[in-house]
Amino acid sequence: MPRPELQAPPEIFYNETEARKYTTSSRIIEVQARISTRALELLNLPSDGIPRLLLDIGCGSGLSGETLSENGHHWIGYDISQSMLNIALEREAEGDLLLSDVGQGLGMRPGVIDGAISISAVQWLCYADKSSHEPRARLKAFFGSLYRCLARGARAVLQLYSENMDQSEMIMKAAMRAGFAGGVVVDYPHSTKARKAYLVLTCGPSSMQTSLPKGKGEDCEDCSDGDESDDDNSETVGIYDRHRPTKRLKLNKKKGKGKAWLLKKKEQMRNKGYTVPPDTKYTGRKRKNHF
Numbered sequence: 190m191p192r193p194e195l196q197a198p199p200e201i202f203y204n205e206t207e208a209r210k211y212t213t214s215s216r217i218i219e220v221q222a223r224i225s226t227r228a229l230e231l232l233n234l235p236s237d238g239i240p241r242l243l244l245d246i247g248c249g250s251g252l253s254g255e256t257l258s259e260n261g262h263h264w265i266g267y268d269i270s271q272s273m274l275n276i277a278l279e280r281e282a283e284g285d286l287l288l289s290d291v292g293q294g295l296g297m298r299p300g301v302i303d304g305a306i307s308i309s310a311v312q313w314l315c316y317a318d319k320s321s322h323e324p325r326a327r328l329k330a331f332f333g334s335l336y337r338c339l340a341r342g343a344r345a346v347l348q349l350y351s352e353n354m355d356q357s358e359m360i361m362k363a364a365m366r367a368g369f370a371g372g373v374v375v376d377y378p379h380s381t382k383a384r385k386a387y388l389v390l391t392c393g394p395s396s397m398q399t400s401l402p403k404g405k406g407e408d409c410e411d412c413s414d415g416d417e418s419d420d421d422n423s424e425t426v427g428i429y430d431r432h433r434p435t436k437r438l439k440l441n442k443k444k445g446k447g448k449a450w451l452l453k454k455k456e457q458m459r460n461k462g463y464t465v466p467p468d469t470k471y472t473g474r475k476r477k478n479h480f
């Protein structure tokens with residue numbers, strides 16, 4: 190069976206039949222709830238009991254959002270499939286639902302969101318379903334708008350199923366270009382079934398970044414498929430960060446070459462026979478940066 194992303198665009202793949210099938214499968218309900226709980230844990234929200242305003246990107250029928258509500262948070266869900274959102278309404282999802290293509294940006298006011306999760310959705314942006322679709326441009330619009338609407342220091346945790354390394358790289362690069370720092374946390378990397386990759390992103394200056402959480406079950410060599418027992422021998426997989434030169438470094442580059450250099454240059458020009466103004470106490474002096 191080919192991947193859903195290769196079968197049809199999401200708004201067509203998740204039609205009425207598929208949306209109902211998805212939401213009535215007890216296995217899917219259980220898996221999505223488990224992934225959402227882990228994503229919420231990786232968001233690392235303060236444990237002060239204050240409800241936060243979160244985004245659920247590709248919220249579908251509200252399975253992932255249910256975990257956010259159960260933990261006392263408010264949420265806004267984006268999805269491109271009307272059928273999925275209809276089921277979310279039927280199931281009385283507590284979040285506010287938006288029928289929207291996140292590849293065109295989120296359209297939120299800057300800095301108003303405390304965190305974002307996305308469960309099994311962002312890899313859809315890597316596929317060009319229309320002639321006007323350019324995956325890199327869509328990822329740029331998505332990550333740029335996500336970065337802008339998050340409060341400084343807030344996190345976004347995106348669980349995704351990339352098709353290959355090129356896709357993972359493309360997604361990661363788009364996130365870093367938008368300004369995020371962070372990396373990938375992989376739970377149960379040795380199990381084909383239980384393996385889950387989470388892109389954990391932090392918004393804001395490096396002083397606000399915390400160290401990347403550890404993945405579960407990294408050292409569990411003989412973890413069989415589906416074995417997700419809690420394991421403390423764990424590691425983080427892959428840390429990415431952007432290295433943008435600071436303004437101070439740029440300013441230092443512009444510094445002049447000094448009086449000695451100027452006098453030497455003038456001497457060289459005189460030796461070559463050029464007419465050069467005489468050296469005075471003003472030659473090569475440091476100028477004030479204001480009048």
Ligand SMILES: C[S@@+](CC[C@H](N)C(=O)[O-])C[C@H]1O[C@@H](n2cnc3c(N)ncnc32)[C@H](O)[C@@H]1O
Nearest residue numbers: 199247248249252253268269270290291310313
């Ligand atoms: C596998 S479902 C996951 C739904 C939900 N997060 C859950 O945990 O049950 C992926 C969802 O992503 C949505 N999606 C895919 N591409 C999207 C896009 N460009 N904009 C908004 N939603 C999208 C699909 O419509 C689908 O509902």
